[in-house]
Amino acid sequence: MNIFSTIDWIAFFWFLACWGGYTFFANSKSVKGKNLSHSLTDLRSLWMQAMLTREVKIADMTSLVALQRTVTFFASTTIFILAGLLAVLGASDKALRLAQAIPFVAEHSQSLWEIKILFMIFIFVYAFFKFTWAVRQYNFSLVMVGAAPEKGDKNETIYIKNTNDLLSLANKSFNYGLRAYTFSMATIAWFINPLLFIFATAWVVAILYRREFRSKTLAAMNTVIDSYKK
Numbered sequence: 001m002n003i004f005s006t007i008d009w010i011a012f013f014w015f016l017a018c019w020g021g022y023t024f025f026a027n028s029k030s031v032k033g034k035n036l037s038h039s040l041t042d043l044r045s046l047w048m049q050a051m052l053t054r055e056v057k058i059a060d061m062t063s064l065v066a067l068q069r070t071v072t073f074f075a076s077t078t079i080f081i082l083a084g085l086l087a088v089l090g091a092s093d094k095a096l097r098l099a100q101a102i103p104f105v106a107e108h109s110q111s112l113w114e115i116k117i118l119f120m121i122f123i124f125v126y127a128f129f130k131f132t133w134a135v136r137q138y139n140f141s142l143v144m145v146g147a148a149p150e151k152g153d154k155n156e157t158i159y160i161k162n163t164n165d166l167l168s169l170a171n172k173s174f175n176y177g178l179r180a181y182t183f184s185m186a187t188i189a190w191f192i193n194p195l196l197f198i199f200a201t202a203w204v205v206a207i208l209y210r211r212e213f214r215s216k217t218l219a220a221m222n223t224v225i226d227s228y229k230k
Contacts, residue, residue, distance in 0.1 A: 003109065003111050003112050003115065004112070004115075005194070007194040007195065008112075008190075008194050010194070010198070011190060011194040011195070011197040011198050011201075014198050014201060015183070015186065015187070015197065015198075015201045018183075018201045018202065018204075018205050019179075019183050019201075022179075022205050022208060022209070023176075023179065026208075026212060029213070034218070034222060035212045035213050035218065036211070036212045036213075036215075036217070036218055036221070037168070037171065037172070037175065037212075039218060039221040039222055039225060040168075040171060040221070041164060041168050042225045043221060043224070043225060044164045044167050044168070045160060045164050046225075046228055047060075048159075048160040048163055048164055049160060051145070051148060052148060052149070052150070052151045052156060052159075052160075053151050057145060057148065060145055061142065061145055061146075064138060064141055064142050064145060065142070067138055067170075068135060068138035068139070068142070071131055071134045071135050071138060071170075071174050071177075072131075072135055074127075074131050074174075074177060074178070074181075075128060075131035075132050075135060075177075078124050078127050078128040078131060078177075079128065081124050082121060082124050082125065082128070085117060085120055085121045085124065086121065088117055089114060089117045089118070089121070092110060092113055092114050092117065093110060095113070096108060096110055096113045105191060105192050108191075113191075116187070116190055116191060119187065120184060120187055123180050123183065123184045123187065124180070124184065126180050127176075127177040127180035127181055127184075128177075130173045130174070130176040130177035130180065131173070131174065131177040133173045134170050134171075134173035134174040134177065137166060137167075137169055137170035137173060138167075138170050140166060140170075141163065141166050141167050141170060144159075144162070144163045144166060145163070148163075179208070182204055182207070182208060183201070183204055185200070185204065186200040186201045186203070186204045188200075
């Protein structure tokens with residue numbers, strides 16, 4: 001028996017296409033043009049150059065620790081979300097009865113309900129692995145900062161590039177985890193109506209695009225970068 005209806009399949013593949021398509025688009029633009037990731041890379045290069053001029057690098061280490069703690073918070077939160085979803089999955093019959101008591105929620109078979117819960121679990125498992133890898137990468141970055149050469153050292157250029165590359169990878173992993181969180185919000189609409197799920201997914205893509213490519217935050221960062229280039 002086909003558990004998914006035609007509109008459910010369309011909504012499901014639309015979600016995957018939007019998530020994968022936006023990720024590909026954002027990654028390609030981060031190389032060719034200016035978005036938040038590209039601008040952060042430029043700012044981190046300026047940061048690494050300024051750090052080498054400081055004898056005491058406590059402020060730099062503290063900043064990295066703060067970034068690491070932010071990622072750790074999301075990794076820990078993801079564990080609690082997964083525990084909650086597993087609890088709902090274990091009591092799917094009760095959760096389904098409660099959901100179907102809400103007038104605007106579409107009717108579900110228990111199998112369809114459990115598949116949707118499992119899909120959300122998969123999203124948060126993916127986010128957890130991205131966050132934990134980002135935590136490790138920030139750990140490695142702390143070691144790199146501790147190994148910083150003196151200003152004017154022959155390895156200065158290599159050090160700045162590779163430390164920046166490592167921090168960029170950590171930030172990229174963190175971004176993937178955050179993006180999974182954002183797209184997971186759209187999957188909530190799937191429990192209400194597949195058409196609403198399609199709309200919510202498109203809405204999430206629009207929000208991500210605006211924040212990453214058209215936000216005031218990006219404009220402020222680029223203004224600082226341009227001022228250094230003059």
